[in-house]
Amino acid sequence: MRLRALLETDALGLRLLGGQDELDRTVRGVMTTDLRDPSRYLSGGELVLTGLAWRRDASDSEPFVRILAGAGVAGLAAGEAELGDIPADLVEACDHHRLPLFAVHETVAFATITEHVVRQVSGERAGDLAAVVDRHRRLMTSGPAGGGPEVVLDLLTSDLDLRAWVLSPTGRQIAGAGTPLPGPLGATLAGHHLAATRTGRRAPHRAAVAGTAYSLFPIRNAGRGAVPAARDVRESVLSDWLLAVEADASDWPAARLDLLQGVTQLIAVERDRREAARTVRRRLAQEVLELVQAGAAPAEIAARLRVAAPVLLPGLGVAPQWQVVVARVDWTAADTTAPGGVPGDIAGGPVAQALLEEILVDPAVSGPDSADRIAVAHTGEEAIALVPLPAGPAPLPDTVGDATDTDTDADADAGLPADGDGAVRETGTGAPAAAGTGTGTGAGTGAGAKPGTGAAPAAASQDPALHADALLAAVREPLSAGLADDGRLTLGVSAAVHSAEGLRGALEEARHARRVAAARPGRVCAAGHHELASHVLLLPFVPDDVRRAFTARLLDPLRDYDRRHRAELIETLEAFLDCDGSWTRCAARLHLHVNTLRYRVGRIEQLTGRDLSRLEDKLDFFLALRMS
Numbered sequence: 001m002r003l004r005a006l007l008e009t010d011a012l013g014l015r016l017l018g019g020q021d022e023l024d025r026t027v028r029g030v031m032t033t034d035l036r037d038p039s040r041y042l043s044g045g046e047l048v049l050t051g052l053a054w055r056r057d058a059s060d061s062e063p064f065v066r067i068l069a070g071a072g073v074a075g076l077a078a079g080e081a082e083l084g085d086i087p088a089d090l091v092e093a094c095d096h097h098r099l100p101l102f103a104v105h106e107t108v109a110f111a112t113i114t115e116h117v118v119r120q121v122s123g124e125r126a127g128d129l130a131a132v133v134d135r136h137r138r139l140m141t142s143g144p145a146g147g148g149p150e151v152v153l154d155l156l157t158s159d160l161d162l163r164a165w166v167l168s169p170t171g172r173q174i175a176g177a178g179t180p181l182p183g184p185l186g187a188t189l190a191g192h193h194l195a196a197t198r199t200g201r202r203a204p205h206r207a208a209v210a211g212t213a214y215s216l217f218p219i220r221n222a223g224r225g226a227v228p229a230a231r232d233v234r235e236s237v238l239s240d241w242l243l244a245v246e247a248d249a250s251d252w253p254a255a256r257l258d259l260l261q262g263v264t265q266l267i268a269v270e271r272d273r274r275e276a277a278r279t280v281r282r283r284l285a286q287e288v289l290e291l292v293q294a295g296a297a298p299a300e301i302a303a304r305l306r307v308a309a310p311v312l313l314p315g316l317g318v319a320p321q322w323q324v325v326v327a328r329v330d331w332t333a334a335d336t337t338a339p340g341g342v343p344g345d346i347a348g349g350p351v352a353q354a355l356l357e358e359i360l361v362d363p364a365v366s367g368p369d370s371a372d373r374i375a376v377a378h379t380g381e382e383a384i385a386l387v388p389l390p391a392g393p394a395p396l397p398d399t400v401g402d403a404t405d406t407d408t409d410a411d412a413d414a415g416l417p418a419d420g421d422g423a424v425r426e427t428g429t430g431a432p433a434a435a436g437t438g439t440g441t442g443a444g445t446g447a448g449a450k451p452g453t454g455a456a457p458a459a460a461s462q463d464p465a466l467h468a469d470a471l472l473a474a475v476r477e478p479l480s481a482g483l484a485d486d487g488r489l490t491l492g493v494s495a496a497v498h499s500a501e502g503l504r505g506a507l508e509e510a511r512h513a514r515r516v517a518a519a520r521p522g523r524v525c526a527a528g529h530h531e532l533a534s535h536v537l538l539l540p541f542v543p544d545d546v547r548r549a550f551t552a553r554l555l556d557p558l559r560d561y562d563r564r565h566r567a568e569l570i571e572t573l574e575a576f577l578d579c580d581g582s583w584t585r586c587a588a589r590l591h592l593h594v595n596t597l598r599y600r601v602g603r604i605e606q607l608t609g610r611d612l613s614r615l616e617d618k619l620d621f622f623l624a625l626r627m628s
């Protein structure tokens with residue numbers, strides 16, 4: 001379609017501010033952005049819609065328009081809702097670069113313009129997309145009647161013979177037409193997409209897995225009611241959905257690329273709707289968190305929990321047990337020379353909140369989005385999840401609550417179920433299942449279950465508690481790609497508690513566990529409450545200079561000797577300590593003669609001046625190895 005046609009459409013209410021001679025330009029698509037540099041998302045021919053959030057002063061207009069003109073966009077439409085009249089500096093910059101500029105009246109939603117452009121462009125170039133656009137409003141409705149993204153994907157399959165899936169940033173399937181995408185494949189595709197996004201490559205991104213080509217399209221919020229576009233890609237890279245299409249789009253004609261871009265914009269409406277639906281759950285979590293941190297009376301906290309329980313576990317009838325999960329995403333300083341890099345720090349709390357909501361979702365639950373059972377708040381740089389667990393059989397004492405937690409009368413006074421309604425279970429599956437679903441999250445594993453599949457044997461279905469390692473098993477690969485070399489996710493999980501009195505202890509326990517995880521190497525690390533009862537709790541808090549001096553004094557002589565003589569003294573020391581000083585078991589493990597083992601241990605003692613028959617020296621070596 002031509003730009004002139006947009007101006008002639010009264011329903012859009014566009015006002016031309018410049019570029020009268022350029023109105024015969026062809027519009028091939030539409031993009032909504034408030035990025036200062038959106039070039040990596042532009043392919044040319046777009047009508048760009050902007051709310052002007054990128055503009056801080058008059059000097060920002062010239063570089064923004066220059067980038068758009070260089071990318072070959074058809075025109076720019078600026079909304080009047082934010083600043084009122086369109087700034088004169090923006091009008092001058094568009095005149096200089098011969099870029100048509102429209103003003104969008106504050107009463108006209110960007111979604112209205114997007115829908116109109118997609119309908120017109122697709123109707124001219126691909127009649128099959130007209131059916132997709134006709135169902136746009138169905139996507140905007142809530143509940144099963146709206147159809148959701150499946151409506152669009154079904155039409156892509158039936159009309160264009162394209163198999164496509166909507167995936168979360170961890171590779172969890174949100175929607176698909178026909179055969180579900182295997183969990184490991186979804187994680188791999190998400191990893192490809194996140195890695196390409198972090199390097200600033202222009203979408204669609206191509207990925208080849210097991211000889212099959214896939215094209216990956218980003219799905220971002222659109223429309224006036226959407227969250228403002230991130231100024232730094234790291235603010236949104238771990239929360240944006242993607243559309244995976246089983247095809248190689250590198251040789252597609254422009255018309256087909258336009259079609260898929262239009263589809264992603266329609267699916268973004270559903271993304272916005274689900275994001276808005278999380279507001280109530282986030283508020284519930286925030287209210288409980290504030291009470292817990294303020295030291296409120298257990299009865300007051302319990303009253304809030306009674307409000308939260310039916311929202312998070314509808315139909316349960318009683319307040320469940322709870323676990324607390326704390327997550328933190330840390331970024332190094334932004335690189336202003338990289339695509340999307342801007343000065344200043346990135347707020348980690350909102351990023352960790354969106355990411356924790358995704359990690360805790362159960363992909364095995366059908367029907368409404370299983371995220372409606374997850375309440376996550378953020379405070380400062382932390383995200384804190386209040387996770388309900390369906391009540392189980394006979395309870396065990398809480399590991400972090402007061403001794404009165406197991407007292408029936410105390411629980412009744414707090415407004416929570418008596419002991420017969422709650423239990424503490426440690427070897428759980430991942431995120432909780434709703435009452436009656438019988439499974440934990442696919443991100444976690446029960447005994448014998450595969451990560452990411454959501455399938456668990458009968459024994460695991462009796463145990464909905466979270467387990468730190470299992471939570472990240474299926475999502476570590478894609479998240480590491482999104483974090484790249486400048487981001488880090490650390491996560492801590494508390495024990496389950498079944499009284500309001502236990503929540504404060506559970507929160508502190510989860511925070512301590514997260515700090516233990518932060519002391520470990522790797523981009524994605526987690527720790528559980530069970531690790532807080534050993535030396536593991538102490539090691540992260542040893543100052544770095546003390547750690548280096550201690551390990552160097554004990555281990556550097558052995559490392560130097562190993563480098564010169566290939567003697568494997570470090571390996572021998574580790575095996576000797578693992579075998580509790582047993583000469584026979586250690587020799588068998590290392591496939592050595594006992595006399596050879598005695599010679600090596602003697603060399604270790606000679607080089608370090610220590611005696612491995614003494615408990616104190618064994619303990620020093622053990623800690624040095626753990627801290628190295």
